[in-house]
Amino acid sequence: MTALSPTLSSTGRTRLGRRSDRARRDRSDLYDVLDAGLVCHLGVIVDGSPRVLPTGYGRLGDTLYVHGSSGARSLREGPAQDVCVTVTHLDGIVIARSLYHHSLNYRSAVIYGRPRLVTDPDEKLAGLRAITEHLAPGQWDVARKPTRKELASSSVLAIPLEEASVKIRQGPPGDDEEDYALDVWAGVVPVHQVFGAPCPDPALRPGIPVPPHIARLAAS
Amino acid sequence: MTALSPTLSSTGRTRLGRRSDRARRDRSDLYDVLDAGLVCHLGVIVDGSPRVLPTGYGRLGDTLYVHGSSGARSLREGPAQDVCVTVTHLDGIVIARSLYHHSLNYRSAVIYGRPRLVTDPDEKLAGLRAITEHLAPGQWDVARKPTRKELASSSVLAIPLEEASVKIRQGPPGDDEEDYALDVWAGVVPVHQVFGAPCPDPALRPGIPVPPHIARLAAS
Numbered sequence: 001m002t003a004l005s006p007t008l009s010s011t012g013r014t015r016l017g018r019r020s021d022r023a024r025r026d027r028s029d030l031y032d033v034l035d036a037g038l039v040c041h042l043g044v045i046v047d048g049s050p051r052v053l054p055t056g057y058g059r060l061g062d063t064l065y066v067h068g069s070s071g072a073r074s075l076r077e078g079p080a081q082d083v084c085v086t087v088t089h090l091d092g093i094v095i096a097r098s099l100y101h102h103s104l105n106y107r108s109a110v111i112y113g114r115p116r117l118v119t120d121p122d123e124k125l126a127g128l129r130a131i132t133e134h135l136a137p138g139q140w141d142v143a144r145k146p147t148r149k150e151l152a153s154s155s156v157l158a159i160p161l162e163e164a165s166v167k168i169r170q171g172p173p174g175d176d177e178e179d180y181a182l183d184v185w186a187g188v189v190p191v192h193q194v195f196g197a198p199c200p201d202p203a204l205r206p207g208i209p210v211p212p213h214i215a216r217l218a219a220s
Numbered sequence: 221m222t223a224l225s226p227t228l229s230s231t232g233r234t235r236l237g238r239r240s241d242r243a244r245r246d247r248s249d250l251y252d253v254l255d256a257g258l259v260c261h262l263g264v265i266v267d268g269s270p271r272v273l274p275t276g277y278g279r280l281g282d283t284l285y286v287h288g289s290s291g292a293r294s295l296r297e298g299p300a301q302d303v304c305v306t307v308t309h310l311d312g313i314v315i316a317r318s319l320y321h322h323s324l325n326y327r328s329a330v331i332y333g334r335p336r337l338v339t340d341p342d343e344k345l346a347g348l349r350a351i352t353e354h355l356a357p358g359q360w361d362v363a364r365k366p367t368r369k370e371l372a373s374s375s376v377l378a379i380p381l382e383e384a385s386v387k388i389r390q391g392p393p394g395d396d397e398e399d400y401a402l403d404v405w406a407g408v409v410p411v412h413q414v415f416g417a418p419c420p421d422p423a424l425r426p427g428i429p430v431p432p433h434i435a436r437l438a439a440s
Contacts, residue, residue, distance in 0.1 A: 196410030
């Protein structure tokens with residue numbers, strides 16, 4: 001495997017025409033945004049029109065994994081065309097003195113690439129593990145492993161993290177000079193994604209406590 | 221304006237091949253998902269490949285509005301092709317006894333349509349107002365209104381809410397019958413999006429308190 005550059009290279013698709021001041025070019029920024037997310041939005045073209053679907057994902061090094069039913073059209077079409085995967089964190093609503101400068105604080109990563117249908121059984125299992133562990137670290141070792149039939153009914157796509165752009169906006173509004181004198185409140189209303197207390201399955205057998213890795217997740 | 225059906229009609233694009241048991245067909249479900257969201261993911265085709273970008277939005281009746289710089293490629297290409305707009309709420313991580321049945325609780329809306337570039341000045345202002353008020357209700361009447369030049373530098377797209385699908389998954393995992401006997405914890409870790417306390421702009425003039433509509437937003 002060739003090592004990818006620590007800097008995200010600029011292509012026609014990833015060069016930011018708008019607000020390029022918000023661009024980050026470090027590969028580590030890309031991984032930070034991906035690792036902090038829970039779901040991505042996968043964009044594919046189906047019958048000539050774009051389709052955007054939310055789905056879980058996982059990352060192993062320079063590869064992003066998504067999965068779905070072997071019958072899902074969006075995954076079946078995947079390997080035949082480039083896809084776009086976007087991960088967005090909304091961090092705040094930016095309240096400005098002028099309506100024009102209202103904005104959002106966010107971190108987002110947009111990845112373009114030709115997905116590869118994972119056929120190697122070991123990589124498929126590793127990809128599924130990455131997807132599960134991304135949502136609930138520690139869960140792979142605890143739950144019942146997939147059967148051969150379950151594995152066959154899942155498709156896993158590997159998307160190279162070669163072509164990507166990262167955009168980050170943080171901080172207060174940027175109003176026009178003359179507007180700072182206005183008698184209008186300005187600032188940021190922060191937005192956070194938080195976990196609640198684990199809610200046991202009503203059908204849970206009595207006497208099974210919340211395991212430490214789930215308690216840790218809920219407290220994070 | 222013709223009234224749209226209270227039931228979402230099924231088209232080739234919105235018919236759910238997978239997990240159709242999660243589909244909702246009431247128009248009111250669509251509006252509930254849209255009205256509860258903050259950002260959408262807009263999918264367009266640029267140079268033959270899909271592009272998925274996060275952006276704010278607003279809804280007025282049966283029309284969804286998005287905006288951006290007049291120069292933004294994703295908006296410029298919009299009116300020439302169908303777009304896809306997806307709004308997703310992640311509500312929980314579903315921890316099952318088997319890895320295969322791990323899932324997410326979510327509400328999502330996927331809208332397909334040919335956007336219309338809004339040229340009527342009144343509708344443009346109404347669309348921008350809907351987008352602002354969606355993020356911060358009450359803010360439109362407080363902040364400085366857009367100038368003619370600012371209006372000219374913004375494009376507003378109107379997307380009809382005619383062709384859409386809504387999918388909702390809630391509740392505990394659905395494990396295989398024989399797995400309920402396993403000694404494995406199962407349940408849901410809820411996920412919520414919450415607002416934090418308003419953070420004033422460091423450049424805010426002294427003596428301007430947080431206005432009630434912003435305090436209400438933060439407390440919601």
